[in-house]
Amino acid sequence: MSATILDGAAVAAAIRERVAGEVRELAGRGVSPRLEVILVGDDPASRVYVGAKGKACAQVGIRSGTHNLAAGAGAAELASLIARLNADPDVDGILLQMPLPKPLDGRAFLDLIDPAKDVDGFHPTNVGLLHQGRPAFVPCTPAGILELLDRAGVALTGARAVVLGRSEIVGKPMAALLLARHATVTVCHTRTADLPAVCREADVLVAAAGRAALVTAAFVKPGAVVVDVGVNRVEDAALVARLYPGDTERAAGLAKRGYTLVGDVDFNAVARVAGAITPVPGGVGPLTIAGLLQNTVTAARRRRGL
Ligand code: GUN
Secondary structure, eight states, X not given: OOSEEOOHHHHHHHHHHHHHHHHHHHHTTTOOOEEEEEEXXXXXXXXXXXXXXXXXXXXXXXXXXEEEEOTTOOHHHHHHHHHHHHHOTTOOEEEEXXXXXXXXXXXXXXTTSOGGGOTTOOSHHHXXXXXXXXXXXXXXXXXXXXXXXXXXXXXXXXXXXXXXXXXXXXXHHHHHHHHHTTOEEEEEOTTSTTHHHHHTTOSEEEEOSOOTTOBOGGGOOXXXXXXXXXXXXXXXXXXXXXXXXXXXXXXXXXXXXXXXXXXXXXXXXHXXXXXXXXXXXXXXXXXXXXXXXXXXXXXXXXXXXX
16 A cells, blocks of 8 residues: 555544634633534434534533424425524524435425524525535535545645535535635546546545445546545445455454445555545544534624624
8 A cells, every 4th residue: 555544533633622622712701602413313323423413512512402303394394493593593504414214305305504603504595605616504514524625735736636525515516625626526426438438537636425435446547635524334244345455343343334444545545546535434434523613603703794
């Protein structure tokens, strides 16, 4: 392996420390940031994410609460909860955990959140501002990735950046942020013709397509920086053995839980070609919650004109 490992967990820890300092500073002004999280239904993964968000808030001194609506909650009930949180002057941030159970349409409810409290950066007002190059609340994962790249000293001005994936949560905002930093940005996806050749043009490749180990060495220019946003549950023991030969820790985790988390990048193969790479786990994952904490404190300050 030749690539430098980009340590997202360390960067997330540094962001959390900075946020904790901002919380202390706001406390001196009588301000105590507060996040309210809405979870609809009982999706196990969403439950874990929401729990982790609450715990992370507590660690840095942000007040937080969770509103758990039943899977069968009606649109009126959810809309009225959002309206109540919008109107509560003591609430700084509102996060509606995605995805919503059917038949609720996630986007319709994200649209109801006050843009000044939209700590996910998913409201059309915040999306529009980001694409105009005057960001307000930037989606947490791409914001964290940018900080990771900056702290690693990755030059973006003039660089060829390729974003593989076009989601509202990662791909599109990531492309907007890289463009604002003067990279030359290509957005591609799983239906792009000759995807490996397009990705091979990248000095900085952000893989966020949601397909386990899609990005092989053939996708990567030697020396490129590769950021892996994927968190795919893989249950296929033969695939895991092929991707991580001799990795007894992985094999043990798979045997214990019935799955292992695999990124969009074939890590071992790509690490031989790339200049730097994020691992899964321990790369991009920890940055998402750190970004949420930062956005919540920013919301608390902005709402008061501080
Ligand atoms: N579901 C998966 N990731 C996210 C996220 O960043 N925010 C919200 N609200 N839901 C998610």
